[in-house]
Amino acid sequence: xxxxxxxxxxxxxxxxxxxxxxxxxxxxxxxxxxxxxxxxxxxxxxxxxxxxxxxxxxxxxxxxxxxxxxxxxxxxxxxxxxxxxxxxxxxxxxxxxxxxxxxxxxxxxxxxxxxxx
Amino acid sequence: xxxxxxxxxxxxxxxxxxxxxxxxxxxxxxxxxxxxxxxxxxxxxxxxxxxxxxxxxxxxxxxxxxxxxxxxxxxxxxxxxxxxxxxxxxxxxxxxxxxxxxxxxxxxxxxxxxxx
Numbered sequence: 001x002x003x004x005x006x007x008x009x010x011x012x013x014x015x016x017x018x019x020x021x022x023x024x025x026x027x028x029x030x031x032x033x034x035x036x037x038x039x040x041x042x043x044x045x046x047x048x049x050x051x052x053x054x055x056x057x058x059x060x061x062x063x064x065x066x067x068x069x070x071x072x073x074x075x076x077x078x079x080x081x082x083x084x085x086x087x088x089x090x091x092x093x094x095x096x097x098x099x100x101x102x103x104x105x106x107x108x109x110x111x112x113x114x115x116x117x
Numbered sequence: 118x119x120x121x122x123x124x125x126x127x128x129x130x131x132x133x134x135x136x137x138x139x140x141x142x143x144x145x146x147x148x149x150x151x152x153x154x155x156x157x158x159x160x161x162x163x164x165x166x167x168x169x170x171x172x173x174x175x176x177x178x179x180x181x182x183x184x185x186x187x188x189x190x191x192x193x194x195x196x197x198x199x200x201x202x203x204x205x206x207x208x209x210x211x212x213x214x215x216x217x218x219x220x221x222x223x224x225x226x227x228x229x230x231x232x233x
Contacts, residue, residue, distance in 0.1 A: 032219065043208065043223045044162075091160060097219055104219055105152065108162035 002028045004096045006109035013084055013116055021079045021112045023094030029074040030096035034106060035067075038091040050077045084116045120144065121211050121224035129230050130199050137184070138194040138227050140209030149213045151192040152221065153183065156206040165207075168192055196229075204231045 003026040013019050023033055031052045036044040048058045048069050056069035066088075068080040077096075081088055091113050095106035122141045130136045142151065153165040168176045168183045176183040184193040196203055209224040 034220070043225045044221075046220060046222075049220065093160070093162065095162070105164055105167065106219070106221060107164075108154075111160040113160070 002026075002096070002098050002107040004030075004094065004107045004109040006094055006112050008112060009110060010113040011115070013114070015085055015116055016083055018080055018082045019084055019114060021081075021092055021094075021114075023077045023079070023096070023109050025075045025096040025098075025107070028096070028098050028100065030077075031074060031099065032097040033071060033077040034095045034097070035069060035077075035079050036093045036095070038093060038111075040091075044093060047079075081114065084114070086116045089114055089116045119224075120213075120222045121209050123209055123224035123227050125227045126225070127228045127230070129232055132201060132231050132233050133198055135195060135197045136199050136203075136229065138196075138207050138209075138229065139191070140193055140224060141189070141191045142209075142211050143190065144211065144213050146213045149211055151183070151185070152210040152212070153181070153192075153194045154208045154210060154223075155203075156208060156226075158205070162208075166194065199231050201231050201233060204229060 005024045007022045033050040035047045038044045046059050047062045048056045050056045050069045050071040052071045058064045071077040091111050093111040095108045120143050149170045151168045155163040166176050166178045166181045166183050168185045175185050180197045182195045206226045206228050208226045210221040
């Protein structure tokens with residue numbers, strides 16, 4: 001199957017700083033990527049849909065100014081958590097959509113664990 | 118109403134036995150897809166199986182099969198001959214609408230523990 005990487009796999013930052021998370025599709029072009037957040041023992045919640053070359057579409061309740069998404073190329077999307085606070089500590093997972101193969105499944109990255117102190 | 122409901126927060130199953138993980142869904146869209154993912158403790162999401170709403174046959178992938186009952190809006194995952202490595206969280210997810218609407222809605226998950 002297709003491979004999606006995320007970097008970093010874990011990060012600890014101080015409150016008030018910004019953190020950038022990268023999501024790359026390694027062996028296919030992904031015009032559409034998704035960003036999810038998962039709190040401990042909870043399900044995945046979609047934060048936003050990232051389309052290459054256009055603005056991201058955010059889900060209701062997600063602050064677009066706080067979670068900046070940039071999908072600058074067909075293989076890279078970035079999520080920047082700006083002015084991070086302890087409540088932003090979570091597991092962030094990206095996925096990339098392979099339009100070339102039905103059922104157009106999403107391939108998930110390994111996730112990034114963010115801890116804000 | 119919840120779009121995806123998984124009523125079993127946790128299950129314990131003896132190794133080599135079959136296990137059924139329940140999933141019911143709610144949609145008024147005639148075109149939809151149902152996915153099952155496995156999430157081990159490492160956190161990665163592993164795709165297991167897919168069932169389209171128009172598929173006539175139940176999906177199967179190795180030891181995984183999907184018991185799709187459209188009228189009941191259920192899409193239960195069946196794992197045959199369970200193994201210790203099957204211990205993980207399992208999520209049912211739905212994609213509504215046709216081509217161009219690829220967002221997934223996930224259920225709350227079931228934690229499966231295989232007992233040796």
